[in-house]
Amino acid sequence: MxxxxxxxxxxxxxxxxxxxxxxxxxxxxxxxxxxxxxxxxxxxxxxxxxxxxxxxxxxxxxxxxxxxxxxxxxxxxxxxxxxxxxxxxxxxxxxxxxxxxxxxxxxxxxxxxxxxxxxxxxxxxxxxxxxxxxxxxxxxxxxxxxxxxxxxxxxxxxxxxxxxxxxxxxxxxxxxxxxxxxxxxxxxxxxxxxxxxxxxxxxxxxxxxxxxxxxxxxxxxxxxxxxxxxxxxxxxxxxxxxxxxxxxxxxxxxxxxxxxxxxxxxxxxxxxxxxxEYAEANMDAITLLKGDTIVDHHTFVDHAVPNCQSNQLYKGIYDEKSKGVFNGKVMVRKDAQKTNAFQQNNNLLLTDLAAIDTKPQLEIFADDVACSHGCTIGQLDDEALFYMQSRGIPIKEAKAFLMFAFAGDTLKNITIPELKAQLINLVAQKLNVNLELNELNI
Amino acid sequence: MTEEDKILHEVTNSEYKYGFVTDIESDTISKGLNEDVIRLISMKKNEPEWLLDWRLDAFKKFKEMTEPDWANVTYKKPDLQSISYYSAPKPKKTLESLDEVDPELLKTFEKLGISLEEQKRLSGVAVDIVVDSVSVATSFKEKLGELGIIFCSISEAIQEHPELVRKYIGSVVPKTDNYYSALNSAVFTDGSFCYIPKGTRCPMELSTYFRINQAGTGQFERTLLIADEGSYVSYLEGCTAPSRDENQLHAAVVELVAMDNAEIKYSTVQNWYPGNKEGKGGVFNFVTKRGICHNHAKISWTQVETGSAVTWKYPSCILKGDYSIGEFFSVAVTNNYQQADTGTKMIHIGKNTKSTIISKGISAGNSNGNYRGLVKIMKGAENARNFSQCDSLLMGDTCGSHTFPYIEVKNKTARIEHEATTSKIGEDQLFYCNQRGIGTDEAIGLIVNGYCKDVLNQLPMEFAVEAQKLLSLSLEGSVG
Structure with missing residues (x-):
């Protein structure tokens, strides 16, 4: 059955x-x-x-x-x-x-x-x-x-x-x-x-x-x-x-x-x-994947009334055979003037088997709005890695630093220090490094 | 009514200026779509057996397909049985010079602003003109012939260069690629054919004009453009149609082949009849355009879309060869009740491939503009690079603008950037212009012009002027 x-x-x-x-x-x-x-x-x-x-x-x-x-x-x-x-x-x-x-x-x-x-x-x-x-x-x-x-x-x-x-x-x-x-x-x-x-x-x-x-x-x-x-x-x-x-x-x-x-x-x-009116919504996310896994983020922000604001910041790091999907949809309805809607999706692909499918969507029916979306897919900068290596930082840690710097700004809205520390530890654990990443003060 | 509203009102009330009907006697076959019609078309065009089989096969596959409905547009699906699939201006005979062209037709071209003779003398643009279903005039053929360039109607190419046509037709857009390309493959009646031999740089712009004249006909033209190794060609395409209450269907297929080191620049100024202010009538423009790039080749699509009631068009590049480059520059203007769902597909297959997408949408009145694009990086496409930018400008609060960018990446070395913005003309921008003594009218013109500049700059000179005129026609009072 x-x-x-x-x-x-x-x-x-x-x-x-x-x-x-x-x-x-x-x-x-x-x-x-x-x-x-x-x-x-x-x-x-x-x-x-x-x-x-x-x-x-x-x-x-x-x-x-x-x-x-x-x-x-x-x-x-x-x-x-x-x-x-x-x-x-x-x-x-x-x-x-x-x-x-x-x-x-x-x-x-x-x-x-x-x-x-x-x-x-x-x-x-x-x-x-x-x-x-x-x-x-x-x-x-x-x-x-x-x-x-x-x-x-x-x-x-x-x-x-x-x-x-x-x-x-x-x-x-x-x-x-x-x-x-x-x-x-x-x-x-x-x-x-x-x-x-x-x-x-x-x-x-x-x-x-x-x-x-x-x-x-x-x-x-x-x-x-x-x-x-x-x-x-x-x-x-x-x-x-x-x-x-x-x-x-x-x-x-x-x-x-x-x-x-x-x-x-x-x-x-x-x-x-x-x-x-005048409401504000924030969505932040870090996706850190390994193995044969898939994470799909679907967001839908419905701006039906004027003067609201929405911010989306989605960062993804994909290793091994993992796959990431991002589908962000912002709808600005007819009367929702003065809407501010921002959407950002940045991705790092670490292996040839990792994949990313992203679709940032805007549907806009009002004219007095400021809406934008940005999306990037890239990899770690070899020169930055080389620079750190030449300063005595091992490659694994150097990569972790770069990745954390890449994804760290999604933590900006967390105000409880203990929670922030725990999440940063979790990120360090996932990056498989023993680093005090919170010292980076991001 | 404020000054701005007044201008917006003017903008959204401009009339279509190419809406005349030319009174030319036409040879039109009866309406309907079936195998007999396809055989009749093939017979009328005196086609070889293989092409008829190819058409019939496409038709067979077409019957199993259903009309796609994923595009963000709403329209009454055209009744394919109530269209006549062949309409040719009479008398139809081989034309040696322009003197033999029907004077009524020549008048049409003059109204369109394409005086063939003038173009022949001054601008040095070779033109192939397709009215309804048949190519009526191709200029500069001999001059091009000296360089080995073939530029003629596709019917002629089928007769005279069957080996080239047979080799490449359907190689980029397979006959069963989609519903409308299958229909086109089955019933296409004419179009342009162009072949640039190895190492040749085409000395002039090649240009095709399409016009649907006869009522109750659809236009199904097929363009095939082959740039052999190391060659270069710049190709222009323009279209107009009379104002009619009914919706006319235009389902074209364009195939580009850029061999190693070749470069094709394909520019379109699309100005089919967009329907009246209430959204009645207008052309359904369902077009499949695709190019394939071999090693180090480059294909550049530039389009200015101002017409059609419904547009459904995605000029695409298959970047098959290493170091190949695809570009897409687009301005899409929608007004009144027009709907456009347009964009591009960049398929990166080869290594070190590069693509650029610049899309500018302008929506006014009750219209809806959509950008729908796909950037796909295949597994073996090392070091692929893509930059996309899609901006939308909204004029008035009853129009809509939407973006649907799909990005699929299967290679870690890819670098992709995508950004999109939606906004209206800033009040502070207008105010700045006003206080410098520039009227609101001209100021909007300046701003829209600047907004589209990235794309208009890509057009060849002759077309850029026309495109600007068209923009000012579609958004009357806004472009200076």
């Missing part, structure tokens, strides 16, 4: 098992979404949006659909993947199931950090207001997630409040017994003038195949500030499809930083929408 049919069959069980425990509007949404997925199926390379990204290998495998909770994850092990040295709220998901023992949730008057699972009953007004409203459920992967997802992070920040600590969400996959498909769903609601910073990490530890399909819905209120850091550091058997939707109110600012370091196939759909 192929994966699609298997999913369709298991959906009926899911409906029966959750009968009565979920709010009516959730049930309706699940059924509608399932119909969308049934009609569309998994995306194929014939879809323009998936032209360069072959999902066919990933969907041929046989996956266990029920999440298997595992207790053999130690707290110390989890901590090694988290940003250390600072106090934080934690949400830990093991094989797609929330672990309350490992987590550090909170529920306060001004904000809460919790598992989304309990909200499906419909008791939470915030959930009822936002769930399924921000994501585009006409996309088949989003529809699939909407039909099945039961767990994930649910974060709410009340108007005017600032969350005092970093919120860390980590998804660990360690099931060594069978391949697994997990679908997780996040909902972040940041009300007017509120502030929050979230770190989300996907970390697979198993040699078995893992397919994670995650959807995140974020609502950022007027004058609110939202920062979301994504670390995708999976092993080579992992497929990750991440669809993130952010809707921003007037004068708000948001940042989504993506650090894609591995996994068999990673697809990031990042969707920004402005509902009020």
């Amino acid at each position: 192929n994966l699609k049919d298997k999913l369709i069959n298991s959906f009926e069980n899911l409906v029966q098992s959750s009968n009565g425990s979920e709010a009516e509007h959730v049930g309706t949404k699940r059924t509608e979404s399932m119909a969308v997925f049934t009609a569309q199926g998994f995306p194929s390379m014939k879809d323009e949006e998936w032209k360069y990204t072959p999902l066919n290998k990933s969907i041929k495998r046989d996956y266990q659909l029920e999440s298997q909770f595992s207790t053999d994850v130690k707290s110390s092990e989890v901590d090694s993947f988290l940003c250390s040295g600072i106090d934080s709220y934690k949400l830990v998901f093991v094989n797609g199931v929330f672990s309350s023992a490992l987590s550090n949730t909170t529920s306060q008057e001004n904000f809460f950090v919790t598992n989304l699972k309990d909200a499906f009953s419909g008791d939470s007004e915030i959930f009822n207001e936002y769930f399924g409203k921000l994501a585009d459920t006409q996309q088949s992967m989003v529809a699939l997630n909407t039909a099945f997802a039961k767990e994930g992070a649910f974060i709410y920040v009340k108007a005017g409040s600032v969350v005092d600590k970093l919120i860390q969400i980590i998804y660990i996959n360690n099931d060594n017994s069978e391949a697994q498909l997990s679908q997780v769903r996040n909902l972040f609601v940041v009300e007017d003038r509120a502030e929050v910073q979230i770190l989300e990490r996907h970390q697979s530890l198993t040699d078995e195949y893992v397919f994670t399909n995650v959807v995140t819905e974020t609502s950022v209120g007027n004058e609110a500030h939202f920062k979301h850091f994504k670390v995708q550091n999976n092993l080579d058997q992992t497929t990750l499809v991440d669809s993130t939707f952010v809707q921003q109110g007037a004068k708000s600012s948001s940042l989504v930083d993506t650090f894609a370091f591995g996994g068999d196939l990673t697809r990031n759909n990042l969707h920004f929408e402005f509902s009020g």
